[in-house]
Amino acid sequence: MIQFFDVGKRFGDRVALADVNFKIPRGQFVFLRGPSGAGKTTLLKLIYRAESPSEGQILVNGRNVGSIPKRKVPFLRRTIGVVFQEFSLIERRTVSDNVTYLPRILGERRPERRRLAAEALAKVGLDHLQDAFPAELSGGEQQRVAIARALISRPQILIADEPTGNLDPELSRDIISLFFEINRQGTTVILATHNPSLRRRGRDRILKLESGRLVEDRIMDPISAEDIPVALGPPDPVATR
Amino acid sequence: MTFFQALSHFLREAGLNLVRGWRVSILAVVTIAASLYVGGVFLILSHGISSSVENWRGEARVVAYLEAETTAVRVEEIRRRVESASWVIGVETISSAEASDRFSETFPEISDLVASQGEAALPPSLEISLAPDRVEPPVLQDWLEQLAEFPEVAMVDDDRRWLAQVDVFASLLRLLGLVLGVVLLGAAVFTTATVIRLTAHVYRREIAVQRLVGGTEFYIRGPFVIEGVLQGLLGGILSAMAIGFSFSLLAARGPAQLAGGLFALEPLSWRLLVQVVAVGAAAGLLGALLSLRREI
Known part of the structure; x- marks a missing residue:
């Protein structure tokens, strides 16, 4: 609330x-x-x-x-998950890495991060693009990645x-x-x-x-x-x- | 995230930052290395000279040069007077002939100069070994002045006077090294801070994302702090290696004495090299902290 x-x-x-x-x-x-x-x-x-x-x-x-x-x-x-107009994705990191900033901060190991990324990306319909880089995605896909990043902590x-x-x-x-x-x-x-x-x-x-x-x-x-x-x-x- | 996980993350990210920005990283590392090298070399030089002075101080003597016509009886009387002082630990009488022999041994190329003058070319002398710790300096000074007033004493030469001058020279050298080292180290800290600031600027979007998703300042700043420390460590190691190399070059030139005997090359201590590396790391850390205060 x-x-x-x-x-x-x-x-x-x-x-x-x-x-x-x-x-x-x-x-x-x-x-x-x-x-x-x-x-x-x-x-x-x-x-x-x-x-x-x-x-x-x-x-x-x-x-x-x-x-x-x-x-x-x-x-x-x-x-709190936050999504911006300009997506704010990091070009040199893969979609999976872009989505899992918070799990990395929390010390989750790579396999767990991959699992969480897949889960969050599935919610936005992009679980097949885990290893892609932002530059390879369309604008809509980039925004979906940004939304997946915001959702990864299951925010209220x-x-x-x-x-x-x-x-x-x-x-x-x-x-x-x-x-x-x-x-x-x-x-x-x-x-x-x-x-x-x-x-x-x-x-x-x-x-x-x-x-x-x-x-x-x-x-x-x-x-x-x-x-x-x-x-x-x-x-x-x-x-x- | 545990401390070791965080440290591992910091090291990995800092290493990547160093590699990605290798040009500016090299600049910072070389600046730190150069400043530490200059400081270290001056330290070694001044330490070497101070060591020589200490060695000589133990051997320092007062030489009373006597008039050439002083009789052996009178020489013996003066010698006994000198020996009666409690701070005198030994007196050696050097005759004119012995003085000439010594001169010829020390300066063989110009020994003819003395030989042509005959046996009495050089005056006889008394070489007096002192124990300066047994006497107050003013008392010793008075005593030396009294010695000089003997009619048979032509001149009193106190080794300790020029040793004091060499000591002052060593102190000046140390001070110069310290000032140069501090100035250069300041430049190195500034360079490191600038490099870290540049790196932070390059990664500003990523930093913003980390903050947005809930990254703590410890997590965000850690890699930059470690990057500064790594730069300092690398600079320190490079400097220690350069100092060691320079030292080995010097050592190869002469057995133990350099610069006309002024500089005694003592074994290079590991402690000094570790200190150089530690100062480098501290400079890197300081540079990183300064940059983080302003940039991140």
């Missing part, structure tokens, strides 16, 4: 986020929308503590992310920052379908995009940011397929316990 209480973030005089409040229950699929520069990336970075909030509190699975000591941040990140939360930004519409649909599938297995997915035409499903939620402020919070009704607004404002601290 992720909760934002009056969260603000400033970079010098520039306000990137202000008074952001929401609560994302476990297993929800959230589209984080807004134009470029609205604060989407900053909001995501606050969740995995690549940035610290200037004000307010952020709870991730009950832990106040802002108060986690710097040396403990890696342990938070091991519970998957964050995707414009994951389809470098892909054509058909590949984008495939990738979004993949995120839906991951979400169906119980992972909370937060997908930031400035593309309003991405396909949605019932109960998917939309958080819309403009100029650093949360201006819209809607959930699609699965029966009527209409959006139901969610009241903006701080989450109820009692209800969130």
